[in-house]
Structure formats: structure tokens, C-alpha cells
Amino acid sequence: MEAAVKIVTHKIIHALDGHQCVDLDELNDKIVSLVDAINDATPFRSQQSSRRDLFETYEQHLLADLAQTPWQHTEWKRAKVAPDFHIIVATVRYSVPHQLVGRTVDVFLWS
Incomplete structure (x- = not known):
């Protein structure tokens, strides 16, 4: 978890520092592009794959479908x-x- 916080701090928050967005949609678009860049970066942990490649190869097929009815507390x-x-x-x-x-x-x- 600490590594994820470090990545978000360095790669997203610092990249947005000083950047002014006109609305929430622009901010969300910028964050999505930064997260995509993190997930697509190679090499990841000295492998020849990106985070996205590893996720799609080893984890994505293990995900269950979302519930038909939304969760309610x-x-x-x-x-x-x-x-x-x-x-x-x-x-x-x-x-x-x-x-x-x-x-x-x-x-x-x-x-």
C-alpha cells in the first residue's frame, strides 16, 4: 500500500502541481491519462511487461462480474x-x- 501511495504522490499529484483545470471532467481526464501511463510503462519490476500486461495475463480472468443490484449499506x-x-x-x-x-x-x- 505504501508503494501505491508513493506512486500516486510522485507520478500523479506532482504532475498535476500547478496545473489548473477548468472543470472536474478535465481533471479526471488528466488523471486517467497519468494512470494509463503508469499502467502501460515498461519495464515493470525488471520484467519486460507493464502492469497492464501482467494484470491482463494473470488477474483479469479471475475477476467476478459485478452484482446486478448496486451495493447498499x-x-x-x-x-x-x-x-x-x-x-x-x-x-x-x-x-x-x-x-x-x-x-x-x-x-x-x-x-
Whole structure:
């Protein structure tokens, strides 16, 4: 990981130093071209291949397809129902059926 940070710092951040972009698209295009240059550079680790060549030869076929449905952060919490029929979850008050007063309930949160 430290090597990756060093590469990004030296090859991308320093290359962008002083360069002004008119919008985010221009910045993204510049970053993509710099990353492509890193991945296509040869030799990589004293081999006659680039990072991209090694990835395509040894790793790309191991990747799984992306999930059909996008990932969504979910979380379970527990909350105790107050005498006024409310629970507090993430600083928000929610009313629940009065039969649950005094009980602890499981709450499913998603973004």
C-alpha cells in the first residue's frame, strides 16, 4: 500500500502541481491519462511487461462480474421503545405500535 501511495504522490499529484483545470471532467481526464501511463510503462519490476500486461495475463480472468443490484449499506440496531411509543435511531424519532412500549426492538437501517 505504501508503494501505491508513493506512486500516486510522485507520478500523479506532482504532475498535476500547478496545473489548473477548468472543470472536474478535465481533471479526471488528466488523471486517467497519468494512470494509463503508469499502467502501460515498461519495464515493470525488471520484467519486460507493464502492469497492464501482467494484470491482463494473470488477474483479469479471475475477476467476478459485478452484482446486478448496486451495493447498499445496511445495518441492524437495537432500540428500546419509550412510553410515548417512539424509538430514537440515528438521532431521528420514529413511532412504533403501542404494544411494544418497554420492549427492545431490532431496527434495520439502509442508506
